[in-house]
Amino acid sequence: MNFKKIDFFYFIGIGGMGMSSIARYFHTMGKTVCGHDQNKTFLTKELEKEGISINYHDSIEILPKWVLSKQCLIVYTPAIPSHHKQWMYLKKYGKNVKKRSQVLAFITENEICIAIGGTHGKTTTCTLLGHILYSSGMNVTAFLGGISENYKSNLILNHVLNGRKIFLVEADEFDHSFLYLSPNIACITSFDQDHIDTYPRKETLKKAYIAFSNRIKKPYKKIFLCREESCRFKNAIYYSVLQGENYxxxxxxxxxxxxYFDFHTPTETWKSLPLPIPGQHNLKNVTAALAISDYLKISKKEIRKALFLFKGIKRRYSIHYQSSNKIYIDDYAHHPTEINALISTVRECFPNKKILGIFQPHLFSRTKFFETSFAKSLEYLDILILLDIYPAREFPKNGTNSNSLLEKIKMSSKEISTLSKVLEKIEKKHFDIILTMGAGNIESLILPIKEWLYKRYG
Incomplete structure (x- = not known):
C-alpha cells in the first residue's frame, strides 16, 4: 500500500494499545488521524492531547466527511463487535478498509523488521530492545504493546540519518494477526496457550508459530528462541536462563x-548487569533483548548504559507506593503463568509480607479454560479480592463467572467484589502489600488506591 496517497486515517477502536501506536505513527507523519473508541481512558486522553480527534459515541452522523473518500484508510481491530454501527457502515461503504495487523505489515514490508512474539514477555522484550536501539543511536521505529516509562508512549521514534531504518513490532498471535508480518529477525519468547477463542488446542498454536517462522525473510532471516520452551526450529539462535546456549x-x-546478573554471548561474559525489572521470568525477556542487540553488533558499553537507564513499562511490576510498612504494586498479569511468576517475584523481593491480591479475570473463554490453573496460582496470595470477569470482546458464557472460579480457590480469606466496592473492602483488610492484577479496566483502581494509601499511611 502506498501511504503517500493516503491523507486521512480513521481508527475504529483507536484506544487499543496496538491501534494507538499506529495512530501516533501516522500522526507524526503529518497525516490527519481521527478515531472512535467506546470509553475515554488515560490513553485516549493522551492521544487527544497530541492532536488526534476521538469520538466516543457509536453514531454514523458524527463520522468525518472524508471518511468514505479514496484518500482515507479505515483501520479496525478484530475486537470490534460485529453489531457496531460505525463498523457496519464503514465496512460496507469505505473505500480502503484494513485490519490493524495488515496495516502494520504494510508499514514494515520494505524495511528491516524485527518481530517479537510469544504468549508471555513480548512487551517487556520489545520495549527494552526498542530502548537499547534508540539509546544506541539506531534509526528505529518501535510499535509497543505497552507504555514505555522512558518515552511515555507505546511508540518509539528515532529519526536519524545514519543507517537503514529498523522497524520493531510485537507479533500478536491473536486472530492469527502475526501471519501478516514478514520479519527479517523474529523472537518467540514462549508457547503457552492463551487466546482460546483462536487456538482451542495447543497444537493449533504451535502450527501458527511454525507458519510465522516460515515468513522470516532475508537479509538476516534469523529466529531467536527460548531454550526452555519445547519448540525447535532449524538454524534458530537459542537464548536461555542458566543453560549454556548461544546466549x-x-x-x-x-x-x-x-x-543483577551475568550475561554470556557466544564469545564473552558480561558481568554484573542490572536487571531493570525484577524476577526470573523477566531475566528471560532481558536475555532475549540482549541477545538480539549483540547479534546486531550494538556495543557492550551501549547495552549496559541502556539497562541502567531503562525505567520499565507501565503496568509491568509498577510500584506505585512504598513506605516502611506498606507497598502497592500493579501488574498486567492476566494468565496463570504470569500470576505465578508475579507473586513469586513479589515474595522474593519482600519476604514474609502479607499479600492482598486484587484480580480481575479477562475474557470468559480464558477464565473458563484456565479455571483450575487460575485457582492454584491465586492460592499463593494471603488475601484475595476477586472482581467480576472483564468481557472485552466476548459475551457471557453459561456457567462461567467469578463465583465459579472463587469456589475452586482453596484459601480462607477470599471474596468477590465489584470494581466500585474494592476500596471499602481494602480498608478493612490487614496486609503489607497490595497487588492489583489483570488486563481489563482494573487500572482505574490505581489512582484511588494510591491516594488512599498516601492519605492513611503518608
Missing amino acids: YSDHLYIKENKW
Missing part, C-alpha cells in the same frame, strides 16, 4: 534491593 544469563542475585 544465556545466570548468577542472578540481589544486592541492596537491586537485581
Whole structure:
C-alpha cells in the first residue's frame, strides 16, 4: 500500500494499545488521524492531547466527511463487535478498509523488521530492545504493546540519518494477526496457550508459530528462541536462563534491593548487569533483548548504559507506593503463568509480607479454560479480592463467572467484589502489600488506591 496517497486515517477502536501506536505513527507523519473508541481512558486522553480527534459515541452522523473518500484508510481491530454501527457502515461503504495487523505489515514490508512474539514477555522484550536501539543511536521505529516509562508512549521514534531504518513490532498471535508480518529477525519468547477463542488446542498454536517462522525473510532471516520452551526450529539462535546456549544469563542475585546478573554471548561474559525489572521470568525477556542487540553488533558499553537507564513499562511490576510498612504494586498479569511468576517475584523481593491480591479475570473463554490453573496460582496470595470477569470482546458464557472460579480457590480469606466496592473492602483488610492484577479496566483502581494509601499511611 502506498501511504503517500493516503491523507486521512480513521481508527475504529483507536484506544487499543496496538491501534494507538499506529495512530501516533501516522500522526507524526503529518497525516490527519481521527478515531472512535467506546470509553475515554488515560490513553485516549493522551492521544487527544497530541492532536488526534476521538469520538466516543457509536453514531454514523458524527463520522468525518472524508471518511468514505479514496484518500482515507479505515483501520479496525478484530475486537470490534460485529453489531457496531460505525463498523457496519464503514465496512460496507469505505473505500480502503484494513485490519490493524495488515496495516502494520504494510508499514514494515520494505524495511528491516524485527518481530517479537510469544504468549508471555513480548512487551517487556520489545520495549527494552526498542530502548537499547534508540539509546544506541539506531534509526528505529518501535510499535509497543505497552507504555514505555522512558518515552511515555507505546511508540518509539528515532529519526536519524545514519543507517537503514529498523522497524520493531510485537507479533500478536491473536486472530492469527502475526501471519501478516514478514520479519527479517523474529523472537518467540514462549508457547503457552492463551487466546482460546483462536487456538482451542495447543497444537493449533504451535502450527501458527511454525507458519510465522516460515515468513522470516532475508537479509538476516534469523529466529531467536527460548531454550526452555519445547519448540525447535532449524538454524534458530537459542537464548536461555542458566543453560549454556548461544546466549544465556545466570548468577542472578540481589544486592541492596537491586537485581543483577551475568550475561554470556557466544564469545564473552558480561558481568554484573542490572536487571531493570525484577524476577526470573523477566531475566528471560532481558536475555532475549540482549541477545538480539549483540547479534546486531550494538556495543557492550551501549547495552549496559541502556539497562541502567531503562525505567520499565507501565503496568509491568509498577510500584506505585512504598513506605516502611506498606507497598502497592500493579501488574498486567492476566494468565496463570504470569500470576505465578508475579507473586513469586513479589515474595522474593519482600519476604514474609502479607499479600492482598486484587484480580480481575479477562475474557470468559480464558477464565473458563484456565479455571483450575487460575485457582492454584491465586492460592499463593494471603488475601484475595476477586472482581467480576472483564468481557472485552466476548459475551457471557453459561456457567462461567467469578463465583465459579472463587469456589475452586482453596484459601480462607477470599471474596468477590465489584470494581466500585474494592476500596471499602481494602480498608478493612490487614496486609503489607497490595497487588492489583489483570488486563481489563482494573487500572482505574490505581489512582484511588494510591491516594488512599498516601492519605492513611503518608
